[in-house]
Amino acid sequence: MVLAAIAARIGARHVHGPDAVEPRYLDDESGGAAGRPAGVVRPGDTAEVAFVLATCHAAGQPVVVQGGRTGMTRAALPRDGELILSLERIATVEAVDAVAGVMTVGAGCVLATAQAAAAEAGWWLAVDIGARGSCTIGGMIATNAGGHQVLRHGMMRDQLLGLEAVLADGTVVSAMNRLLKNNSGYDLKQLFVGAEGTLGVVTRAVLRLRPPAIRRETALCALDDYAGAVALLGRLDRALPGQLGAFELMWDEFLSAASALPGGSRPFAVQPPLAALVEIEGQADGALAAALEACLADGVIADAVIAQSERDHQRLWTVRDAIGPLVEAMPLVEPFDVSVALQAIGPLVDQLRRALSAELPGSRPLFFGHIADGNLHLALALADEAQRAAAERIVYEAVGAMDGSISAEHGIGMLKRAWLGLSRSATEIALMRQLRGALDPKGILNPGRIFTGQPGAA
Amino acid sequence: MVLAAIAARIGARHVHGPDAVEPRYLDDESGGAAGRPAGVVRPGDTAEVAFVLATCHAAGQPVVVQGGRTGMTRAALPRDGELILSLERIATVEAVDAVAGVMTVGAGCVLATAQAAAAEAGWWLAVDIGARGSCTIGGMIATNAGGHQVLRHGMMRDQLLGLEAVLADGTVVSAMNRLLKNNSGYDLKQLFVGAEGTLGVVTRAVLRLRPPAIRRETALCALDDYAGAVALLGRLDRALPGQLGAFELMWDEFLSAASALPGGSRPFAVQPPLAALVEIEGQADGALAAALEACLADGVIADAVIAQSERDHQRLWTVRDAIGPLVEAMPLVEPFDVSVALQAIGPLVDQLRRALSAELPGSRPLFFGHIADGNLHLALALADEAQRAAAERIVYEAVGAMDGSISAEHGIGMLKRAWLGLSRSATEIALMRQLRGALDPKGILNPGRIFTGQPGAA
Numbered sequence: 039m040v041l042a043a044i045a046a047r048i049g050a051r052h053v054h055g056p057d058a059v060e061p062r063y064l065d066d067e068s069g070g071a072a073g074r075p076a077g078v079v080r081p082g083d084t085a086e087v088a089f090v091l092a093t094c095h096a097a098g099q100p101v102v103v104q105g106g107r108t109g110m111t112r113a114a115l116p117r118d119g120e121l122i123l124s125l126e127r128i129a130t131v132e133a134v135d136a137v138a139g140v141m142t143v144g145a146g147c148v149l150a151t152a153q154a155a156a157a158e159a160g161w162w163l164a165v166d167i168g169a170r171g172s173c174t175i176g177g178m179i180a181t182n183a184g185g186h187q188v189l190r191h192g193m194m195r196d197q198l199l200g201l202e203a204v205l206a207d208g209t210v211v212s213a214m215n216r217l218l219k220n221n222s223g224y225d226l227k228q229l230f231v232g233a234e235g236t237l238g239v240v241t242r243a244v245l246r247l248r249p250p251a252i253r254r255e256t257a258l259c260a261l262d263d264y265a266g267a268v269a270l271l272g273r274l275d276r277a278l279p280g281q282l283g284a285f286e287l288m289w290d291e292f293l294s295a296a297s298a299l300p301g302g303s304r305p306f307a308v309q310p311p312l313a314a315l316v317e318i319e320g321q322a323d324g325a326l327a328a329a330l331e332a333c334l335a336d337g338v339i340a341d342a343v344i345a346q347s348e349r350d351h352q353r354l355w356t357v358r359d360a361i362g363p364l365v366e367a368m369p370l371v372e373p374f375d376v377s378v379a380l381q382a383i384g385p386l387v388d389q390l391r392r393a394l395s396a397e398l399p400g401s402r403p404l405f406f407g408h409i410a411d412g413n414l415h416l417a418l419a420l421a422d423e424a425q426r427a428a429a430e431r432i433v434y435e436a437v438g439a440m441d442g443s444i445s446a447e448h449g450i451g452m453l454k455r456a457w458l459g460l461s462r463s464a465t466e467i468a469l470m471r472q473l474r475g476a477l478d479p480k481g482i483l484n485p486g487r488i489f490t491g492q493p494g495a496a
Numbered sequence: 497m498v499l500a501a502i503a504a505r506i507g508a509r510h511v512h513g514p515d516a517v518e519p520r521y522l523d524d525e526s527g528g529a530a531g532r533p534a535g536v537v538r539p540g541d542t543a544e545v546a547f548v549l550a551t552c553h554a555a556g557q558p559v560v561v562q563g564g565r566t567g568m569t570r571a572a573l574p575r576d577g578e579l580i581l582s583l584e585r586i587a588t589v590e591a592v593d594a595v596a597g598v599m600t601v602g603a604g605c606v607l608a609t610a611q612a613a614a615a616e617a618g619w620w621l622a623v624d625i626g627a628r629g630s631c632t633i634g635g636m637i638a639t640n641a642g643g644h645q646v647l648r649h650g651m652m653r654d655q656l657l658g659l660e661a662v663l664a665d666g667t668v669v670s671a672m673n674r675l676l677k678n679n680s681g682y683d684l685k686q687l688f689v690g691a692e693g694t695l696g697v698v699t700r701a702v703l704r705l706r707p708p709a710i711r712r713e714t715a716l717c718a719l720d721d722y723a724g725a726v727a728l729l730g731r732l733d734r735a736l737p738g739q740l741g742a743f744e745l746m747w748d749e750f751l752s753a754a755s756a757l758p759g760g761s762r763p764f765a766v767q768p769p770l771a772a773l774v775e776i777e778g779q780a781d782g783a784l785a786a787a788l789e790a791c792l793a794d795g796v797i798a799d800a801v802i803a804q805s806e807r808d809h810q811r812l813w814t815v816r817d818a819i820g821p822l823v824e825a826m827p828l829v830e831p832f833d834v835s836v837a838l839q840a841i842g843p844l845v846d847q848l849r850r851a852l853s854a855e856l857p858g859s860r861p862l863f864f865g866h867i868a869d870g871n872l873h874l875a876l877a878l879a880d881e882a883q884r885a886a887a888e889r890i891v892y893e894a895v896g897a898m899d900g901s902i903s904a905e906h907g908i909g910m911l912k913r914a915w916l917g918l919s920r921s922a923t924e925i926a927l928m929r930q931l932r933g934a935l936d937p938k939g940i941l942n943p944g945r946i947f948t949g950q951p952g953a954a
Contacts, residue, residue, distance in 0.1 A: 137726065138838045138870075182679050190738065193677070196654075211923045217835045218869045219651065219904040221640050221690050222912070222919040223946050224928045228686035232679055249734045268595065276707045279778040280648065280738050320737040377675045380596040411676045412596075446677040454680070461680040465669045470682045476934035488681050 040097050040121065044079050047089045052080040052127070063122050066107040066115050067169070068453060073118035075102070082127045084202055084210055084241040090123060091239065091482075092208025100482050103235040105146060105177025108169035110373065111451025113181070113234045113487045120485075125176050128241055134159040139247040140199065140216050145176025145240045152245070161247035164191035168362075176240045182232035184447035189410050190283050190319065191248060193447075195231045200244035203230050205237075206478035216244050229473070234449050235484040237477045251283070251319045255326035256351045259333075260310035260341040264384025267314055269338045271380075271410055274316060277329040282410065284317035286358050289387060289405040296360035303356050305343050315358050364404060365417050372426055374416040374433050378442035383407065383414050386440060390416065393432050398425045413446040434460050450488045458488065498555050498579065502537050505547045510538040510585065521580050524565040524573050525627070526911060531576035533560070540585045542660055542668055542699040548581060549697065549940075550666025558940050561693040563604060563635025566627035568831065569909025571639070571692045571945045578943075583634050586699055592617040597705040598657065598674050603634025603698045610703070619705035622649035626820075634698045640690035642905035647868050648741050648777065649706060651905075653689045658702035661688050663695075664936035674702050687931070692907050693942040695935045709741070709777040713784035714809045717791075718768035718799040722842025725772055727796045729838075729868055732774060735787040740868065742775035744816050747845060747863035754818035761814050763801050773816050822862060823875050830884055832874040832891050836900035841865065841872050844898060848874065851890050856883045871904040892918050908946045916946065 045053040054060075055077045064072035076099065081087045094101050102120040116122050125146035132142040136159040143152050149163075149170040156163040167173060167185035177183075179201065183194045191197070200215030213226050230238050261267050267287050274282055288296070290311050297304040306313070318326045330342045345351040365371055378386055387405050394401050400421030407414040418429055434444045438460030445454055445461070458467060471489060474481070503511040512518075513535045522530035534557065539545045552559050560578040574580050583604035590600040594617040601610050607621075607628040614621040625631060625643035635641075637659065641652045649655070658673035671684050688696050719725050725745050732740055746754070748769050755762040764771070776784045788800045803809040823829055836844055845863050852859050858879030865872040876887055892902045896918030903912055903919070916925065929947060932939070 135837070137730075140837075182683075184677060184679075188677070192654075195683075196650075205927075209923065209926075211927050212921045213924050215901075216837060216899065217901050217904070219642060219646070219835045219871050220901040220919070221642075221905055221907050222901050222903045223908060223916055223925070224691055224695075224931065225640070225653075225686065225689065226924055226927055228683065228689075231686075232681075232683055237682075249737050252734070252737060272595075276710070279707045279710060281778065320739065377677045379593070379598075379674060413677050441674065443673075443675050443678040443680050445680045446675070447679055449679050450681060458681055461678070463670045465667065466671050466684055467681070468667075469663075469669050469684055472934065473682065473931075476930065 040093055040099050041077050043093050044090055048079065048081050048086045052082070054078045059122065063104065063124065064116060066112065067110050068112045068115065068451070070112045070115050072116045073120070075116035076119055076121045078122040078124060080124045080127050084204065087123070087204045087239055087241050088208045088210050091204050091206060094121060094482055095207045095480060098480055098482065100485050102484055103180070103239050105174035105180070106148060106169065106172040108173040109177065109181060109451060110448040111453040113449060113451035113484060114177070115452070117486065123239065125174060125241070131155040134161070136160060138216070141245045141247055142214070142242065143175050143245065144242055145174060145179070147175045149173050149175065149178065156247050157250070160250070162250040163197065163245060164248045165194055165197055175243050175245070179231055179240050179243060180233065180235045181449045186284065188408065189285065190280070195228070197245050198227055198231060198243060199246050201227045201230060201240050202242040203238040203240045206480065206483045211238065214242065214244055218246070232449065234451060234487050236474055236487055237483070239483070253323070254283070254317060254319050254351070256315070256317045256345040256354050257326055257330055258305050258343045258354045258357065259314045259316060259330065259339045260306050261312040261314060262340055263311060264387070266338060267312055267409060268381060270314060270333055273333050273338060274329055278318050278325060281318045281320050282316070283319040284315060285408065285410040286315040287407055287409045288313050288315070288358065291402070292404045292406050293357070295364050295404060296357050299360055299363055302360065303353060305354065305357060306341055310340055313357070315354060358406070361404070361406065361417065368417070368419040370420040370423060372418045372420060372429050374418065375446050375448045376414050376433065376437045376442055376444060377412040377446035378414065378437060378440045380409065380412055382440045382442070383409055383412065386414065386436060389436055390433060393436070394418065394429070397432060398429060401425055401429065411446070430457065452487055455488055455490050498551055498557050499535050501551050502548055506537065506539050506544045510540070512536045517580065521562065521582065522574060524570065525568050526570045526573065526909070528570045528573050530574045531578070533574035534577050534579045536580040536582060538582045538585050542662065545581070545662045545697055545699050546666045546668050549662050549664060552579060552940055553665045553938060556938055556940065558943050560942055561638070561697050563632035563638070564606060564627065564630040566631040567635065567639060567909060568906040569911040571907060571909035571942060572635070573910070575944065581697065583632060583699070589613040592619070594618060596674070599703045599705055600672070600700065601633050601703065602700055603632060603637070605633045607631050607633065607636065614705050615708070618708070620708040621655065621703060622706045623652055623655055633701050633703070637689055637698050637701060638691065638693045639907045644742065646866065647743065648738070653686070655703050656685055656689060656701060657704050659685045659688060659698050660700040661696040661698045664938065664941045669696065672700065672702055676704070690907065692909060692945050694932055694946055695941070697941070711781070712741070712775060712777050712809070713781070714773070714775045714803040714812050715784055715788055716763050716801045716812045716815065717772045717774060717788065717797045718764050719770040719772060720798055721769060722845070724796060725770055725867060726839060728772060728791055731791050731796060732787055736776050736783055739776045739778050740774070741777040742773060743866065743868040744773040745865055745867045746771050746773070746816065749860070750862045750864050751815070753822050753862060754815050757818055757821055760818065761811055763812070763815060764799055768798055771815070773812060816864070819862070819864065819875060826875070826877040828878040828881060830876045830878060830887050832876065833904050833906045834872050834891065834895045834900055834902060835870040835904035836872065836895060836898045838867065838870055840898045840900070841867055841870065844872065844894060847894055848891060851894070852876065852887070855890060856887060859883055859887065869904070888915065910945055913946055913948050
């Protein structure tokens with residue numbers, strides 16, 4: 039009934055029943071298994087999305103919203119009986135205003151396509167993540183994507199000026215603001231950022247662009263301990279305010295594993311306990327070198343390798359980018375993405391290292407992170423699948439005890455919902471549920487994501 | 497009944513009936529007249545605020561929330577029968593984390609006090625507005641305050657990491673996040689930013705601090721036309737990415753009036769049609785001068801005065817700061833604060849200049865603005881009070897026709913609510929009302945602000 043009505047409105051070739059769902063709709067980056075969906079629909083514009091949701095709302099049909107399916111938390115992975123709503127046909131770069139630096143895109147637009155359109159107009163879309171070739175702008179809004187450029191320009195929320203969204207009952211909310219400053223009433227777009235599709239479906243977006251980065255300096259610094267990393271960050275932040283573009287810290291397990299890779303680089307004669315890859319943008323030549331010189335003289339850092347060429351720059355990033363092949367080589371891995379206060383990251387690593395070693399024999403942790411954002415990543419190689427639940431408990435309880443977040447960048451989805459209470463107060467979760475209930479009273483939009491025990495939750 | 501119950505909980509000396517309300521509670525910066533309030537209560541902590549609101553909610557008693565009463569839109573001005581809830585006793589700087597650069601304050605804390613505490617810890621609270629000696633952090637959150645430093649560090653929303661708020665029924669929502677990145681569920685604090693106290697009462701806040709600005713260069717540039725201003729902005733933004741701290745454009749009526757003031761400065765031998773006060777932060781000496789040299793050679797600017805000393809810097813700012821004495825000297829003034837797309841500001845000024853001159857004889861406009869933010873200010877001297885309504889119509893309808901905002905920084909309050917539909921779509925306003933209805937079903941919090949026709953609206 040639902041599928042037939044939708045097919046009559048958006049065209050039968052954009053509607054497929056449960057037996058005709060192509061495999062690509064049943065997979066994401068979380069490694070989880072999809073259920074058997076009710077079908078897939080691919081509306082071509084906001085009005086068609088509104089029709090789809092109004093129809094589903096009337097019928098009580100649960101819906102799972104899909105962008106590029108590159109999420110890490112199973113938010114977009116279909117469950118039994120859910121209708122897949124794919125935004126892939128709403129993918130146009132509608133306009134780039136090259137004077138004001140503002141871009142309008144469909145939610146299904148792939149990040150790399152948007153980045154290229156911005157660059158062609160002489161601007162820069164200042165969010166970048168590894169999944170750029172597949173992830174979509176709508177998905178990045180729904181998850182408030184972070185990535186490599188957060189330090190200077192913030193997360194996806196900070197690039198978003200306006201949007202159009204469809205509520206669960208098919209109501210279209212058009213909030214296509216293009217202005218940097220607009221204090222006329224509630225800033226409604228904020229509701230949909232990071233809500234993982236549970237409050238509405240974003241169909242179009244207005245993004246703020248930045249002037250392209252010019253001039254870049256990169257260095258890899260050897261550090262004796264975590265306190266040294268905090269001191270280095272503070273020194274650079276003050277010597278070069280607003281110019282730090284990257285500060286990627288790697289702990290010794292990570293450095294050892296990276297240098298042991300085929301073709302792995304060993305930038306220091308003796309491997310330090312920690313190394314920080316730092317990059318500044320926009321400053322005149324030699325500013326980073328001068329600042330590091332002073333840090334070396336004062337004993338803040340033990341050594342530094344400063345890139346003298348684009349090739350040096352690439353070589354230094356090879357150390358950090360080793361995480362890709364390292365994770366590939368792990369038969370069983372759990373990727374953690376947490377945040378705690380800057381000064382708590384070092385103690386957290388020490389604590390986790392001890393606890394994992396004691397409680398999960400044979401597991402192997404690699405610690406690294408965007409520490410200037412308080413963000414620690416841990417790629418944990420597990421000895422067997424049975425260790426996974428214990429690993430989550432060990433890491434999330436430690437993070438919760440430090441008032442940290444169980445998800446800095448990736449979101450909650452279905453994977454982390456059981457742990458939400460470690461990062462959010464009971465009063466916060468109650469208010470989240472109240473909002474969810476007000477905007478989607480039947481709970482048809484991405485049910486079971488973020489919250490446990492929702493209508494339709496597994 | 498309500499007052500007696502509250503007095504029993506928070507102490508009689510913090511509760512005053514309608515006949516004992518001190519005059520300071522009846523005044524703000526909007527020039528409007530207060531009604532006769534039901535009294536004033538001054539709770540001392542979040543729990544007491546919760547008690548006050550639970551009591552008012554049960555009794556259907558409308559409440560007006562007050563911080564420093566420096567708002568421009570009558571949001572905090574009491575109306576007949578409203579109970580004044582003052583946050584002035586919740587004003588402590590609770591903590592400054594000098595390592596992470598994070599500050600925790602009570603909502604009633606005055607901005608200047610918070611700024612001083614940040615500075616003492618070696619950090620910088622990167623919001624600043626003229627009312628700094630009176631305005632409070634809670635009021636700045638409720639209005640999403642802008643001010644002099646938006647270009648580099650954003651508005652109040654961008655300084656806010658976490659908050660505690662009390663909903664209309666007395667429910668406390670504790671969301672005291674201290675993390676830069678936290679994607680665990682909805683980012684609830686966003687709801688309360690810019691909501692002008694209609695969704696909840698903010699009682700405490702966690703603010704992000706920045707390293708103090710070092711090195712500053714200032715210049716005043718003479719421009720032939722608005723296109724030149726846009727070109728200059730583009731050039732500086734690309735030559736000195738992320739370093740522009742101020743870009744204040746002044747049109748010729750403004751420049752003439754400023755130079756005619758007693759002691760007024762006349763920086764150029766021949767007054768240009770437009771002048772831009774530009775400032776960069778964080779760059780090595782001479783970078784601004786070099787960039788302006790190139791702009792001069794290419795004909796982007798007609799002339800420039802570059803500050804060579806702190807005294808020069810002060811003298812250049814005197815031109816922009818002339819707005820204070822100029823407005824003081826106007827017997828009748830309407831202050832407009834609008835935003836449109838960058839390239840639309842020049843045409844908007846031309847259009848308004850013609851329309852105001854034709855329709856409001858004897859009125860005198862001064863145009864100036866933070867144009868890099870798309871923000872135009874217009875201080876309009878009126879010939880008589882009867883011109884006010886026509887002036888609002890002329891300005892807001894022109895802004896609305898350009899998809900602009902009737903309030904870039906100041907908010908809506910009671911003053912601009914009739915014009916809200918010019919800046920927000922009907923679907924946006926409907927969703928705002930839905931949120932309001934969900935969180936404050938009886939409409940007791942700041943009724944009649946932002947929206948017309950609310951329960952309790954005038």
